[in-house]
Amino acid sequence: MSQNTQHDHISKKRVVYTMPGVDAVTVRRDEAYRAADGDALTMDLYYAPRSKSGARTPAVIFVTGFADAGAQRMLGCALKEMGSYMSWAQLVDASGLVAITYTNKEPAADVHAVLQHVRQHAVSLNIDENRIGVWACSGNGPTALSVLMQNAGDCLKCAVLCYPYTLDLDGSTSVADAARQWGFVNPCAGTSVDDLPRNVPLFVARAGQDQMPGLNETLDRFLVKALSRNLPVTFVNHAAAPHAFDLFDDSEASREIIRRILAFFQFHLDVG
Numbered sequence: 001m002s003q004n005t006q007h008d009h010i011s012k013k014r015v016v017y018t019m020p021g022v023d024a025v026t027v028r029r030d031e032a033y034r035a036a037d038g039d040a041l042t043m044d045l046y047y048a049p050r051s052k053s054g055a056r057t058p059a060v061i062f063v064t065g066f067a068d069a070g071a072q073r074m075l076g077c078a079l080k081e082m083g084s085y086m087s088w089a090q091l092v093d094a095s096g097l098v099a100i101t102y103t104n105k106e107p108a109a110d111v112h113a114v115l116q117h118v119r120q121h122a123v124s125l126n127i128d129e130n131r132i133g134v135w136a137c138s139g140n141g142p143t144a145l146s147v148l149m150q151n152a153g154d155c156l157k158c159a160v161l162c163y164p165y166t167l168d169l170d171g172s173t174s175v176a177d178a179a180r181q182w183g184f185v186n187p188c189a190g191t192s193v194d195d196l197p198r199n200v201p202l203f204v205a206r207a208g209q210d211q212m213p214g215l216n217e218t219l220d221r222f223l224v225k226a227l228s229r230n231l232p233v234t235f236v237n238h239a240a241a242p243h244a245f246d247l248f249d250d251s252e253a254s255r256e257i258i259r260r261i262l263a264f265f266q267f268h269l270d271v272g
Contacts, residue, residue: 011076013247014087017255019262021094022087031125033117036105043102043114044080045125046093056122058131058157058269059098061114062089065107065136065143065184074183078103084247088135095262096271098127107143108187115151130155131269135261137162138212138243139184142175146187149195156200158268160261163207163243165215166222167191174214181213193225201232203264205257208239215243234264 030042048057062085064071068078079085080101089099100118104110115132122129132155136144141164148159167188168175179186188195204223210216226233236257241249246258265271 011081012083014083015091015246015258016248016250017091017246017258018087019091019094022090025090025093033102034110034113036110039105041103041105041110041113043100043117044089046089046099046101047126048093048096048098056128057096057098057126058133058271059100059118059127060092060133060135060265060269061100061111061118062102063111063134063136063140063144063147064102064104065140065186067105067107067183067185068103069105070183084244088246091258091262092135092265095266097133097265097269098125107185108146111143111147112151115147115155119155132156133158133160133265133269135160135162135265136164137246138215139165139178139182141165142167142179142184142186142188145191145196148197148200149188149191156197157270158201158203158265160203160205160264162205162246162261163210163212163215164204164219165212166219167193168218169193169221169225172214172218172221174218178213178215193222193229193231196226196231198229198231201234201264201268202226203234203261204236205261206235206237207241207243207245208237209241210243212243236260 026047028045032040034041064079071079085101092099102114119129165175245254
């Protein structure tokens with residue numbers, strides 16, 4: 001979902017920020033978490049360089065709202081193989097957390113299967129099952145919100161939404177229209193801000209020059225509703241930035257927002 005239509009290029013695009021430790025990651029690839037139609041759905045786990053065997057480390061799940069079959073057609077690879085996801089995962093990893101990306105066939109259901117697998121196998125995965133955050137961008141936003149609505153409980157401690165589609169509120173159909181146009185799922189259809197948990201901090205990054213149809217209009221309504229309900233929202237508006245500014249706006253302002261996102265995860269997931 002980018003203004004750039006050169007699929008081979010966008011698949012290799014990396015985040016415009018880097019930090020020490022990103023090249024020292026340990027990646028546990030293709031951990032099976034679910035069988036679907038005879039095939040194994042898998043996840044990659046990026047482990048912090050300083051993590052020790054047996055240590056229980058907080059984790060961040062990179063939520064996807066696009067089926068990989070569609071992503072393959074649109075982008076040329078599964079989402080977890082994109083340079084953007086791999087570089088974000090490396091940044092989270094270098095910040096002292098486990099980063100998790102995954103393949104999927106049914107986005108709305110598979111993300112919950114990932115969370116369930118991580119919690120059930122937390123010991124062998126060296127993950128603290130009670131300190132988990134989620135990250136999502138663009139059309140993946142509604143799926144991430146559905147995770148918060150259904151699985152907050154005691155395990156999900158925070159969520160980051162970057163230039164996200166969110167909820168159709170006050171009669172809007174912009175999210176539903178974009179879902180049909182771009183092919184992402186919208187499991188939050190018919191829900192409202194009232195369905196979100198009151199105790200899960202949100203970090204929302206808005207791209208002021210976002211060109212995606214209806215995105216900022218729905219995001220602005222979402223933020224107004226969230227604040228009127230006094231939800232714990234941290235909000236930053238990158239006024240000059242386009243959609244996917246973390247990939248396409250190579251500026252100090254973009255890098256500062258990325259640093260703030262990483263610090264948000266560290267704070268709310270209690271990274272020592």
